[in-house]
Amino acid sequence: MPYDYESDAANIKENLNCLHIGSDIVFLPEIDSTNNLAKEYAKNNAQEGLVVIAESQTGGRGRMGRVWHSPPETGIYLSILLKPNLKPDHLSFITLLAGVSTISTINEISRQRANLKWPNDILINDKKVCGLLCEMTQEQGNSFSVVIGIGINVNQVPEQFPEDLKKTATSLRIVNGSPINRLTMIRSLLTTLDREYHFFLAEGGHSVIKKWKLNTDLFGKKVSVKRGSIIITGTAMNLDESGRLVLRQDNGHDEVLDSGEITRYG
Numbered sequence: 001m002p003y004d005y006e007s008d009a010a011n012i013k014e015n016l017n018c019l020h021i022g023s024d025i026v027f028l029p030e031i032d033s034t035n036n037l038a039k040e041y042a043k044n045n046a047q048e049g050l051v052v053i054a055e056s057q058t059g060g061r062g063r064m065g066r067v068w069h070s071p072p073e074t075g076i077y078l079s080i081l082l083k084p085n086l087k088p089d090h091l092s093f094i095t096l097l098a099g100v101s102t103i104s105t106i107n108e109i110s111r112q113r114a115n116l117k118w119p120n121d122i123l124i125n126d127k128k129v130c131g132l133l134c135e136m137t138q139e140q141g142n143s144f145s146v147v148i149g150i151g152i153n154v155n156q157v158p159e160q161f162p163e164d165l166k167k168t169a170t171s172l173r174i175v176n177g178s179p180i181n182r183l184t185m186i187r188s189l190l191t192t193l194d195r196e197y198h199f200f201l202a203e204g205g206h207s208v209i210k211k212w213k214l215n216t217d218l219f220g221k222k223v224s225v226k227r228g229s230i231i232i233t234g235t236a237m238n239l240d241e242s243g244r245l246v247l248r249q250d251n252g253h254d255e256v257l258d259s260g261e262i263t264r265y266g
């Protein structure tokens with residue numbers, strides 16, 4: 001039976017009771033990248049709250065041109081357009097906000113205790129179950145839009161991951177033992193994100209950072225952080241008030257990082 005994405009789109013729209021998110025929902029059977037399409041919409045002055053969802057992606061993207069494996073019938077691939085009137089250097093708050101909202105949905109639906117890995121991964125049992133890609137686009141004039149891209153491994157079984165991901169990736173089905181209804185999960189994710197975004201607009205980033213810190217096991221761990229060709233090692237100490245990682249180097253000096261690739265070694 002062909003996949004009925006129109007009925008799924010209608011299904012998501014029904015009962016979605018959000019203040020900001022879901023002004024429009026575009027649901028497609030396949031696309032290169034939901035982030036690409038959401039950015040196109042942004043350029044054409046789409047309204048805040050647009051959601052682009054795809055059943056599969058042929059060019060799903062991670063950071064720095066990396067690939068996000070996005071097969072049909074298993075995962076969630078969606079992008080949300082927001083216009084929070086932030087300075088570009090506050091984009092990191094939106095990544096943290098997306099992380100806090102997504103992990104809360106994952107924990108609730110899977111009854112697992114997932115962990116946030118700074119800046120944009122969600123892990124269960126040290127394996128990646130979700131990746132976030134937040135991108136900023138400039139519209140006509142000087143205003144900025146933010147696109148939050150979220151990829152979640154929901155119903156994959158181990159054999160469905162490509163060889164290079166078999167040891168590092170997991171899905172909610174693998175950790176939970178049974179499949180999860182993706183539409184229910186999408187609705188719950190959008191509702192949670194809407195609520196957290198509303199708090200953020202009203203109260204600023206302070207509570208986002210506080211919630212983020214409650215959902216990570218990173219602090220106190222020995223890590224190395226790769227930034228381009230530079231690798232810095234030390235102990236992950238905290239996030240600062242802007243959401244940057246505070247890394248204590250072995251010589252006692254604290255380095256504050258706004259981006260990078262973390263590897264644990266202790």
Ligand code: BT5
Nearest residue numbers: 033034035060061062063066068069078131132149151169
């Ligand atoms: C990310 O990048 O983790 C961000 C992924 C964001 C994907 C969403 S899907 C909807 C929206 N549209 C898009 O085009 N993108 C967003 P990064 O931290 O760079 O991690 C990428 C790395 O994760 C890859 O190099 C692989 O090692 C690994 N990876 C790829 N696909 C994976 C998967 N399905 N599950 C777990 N790990 C994966």
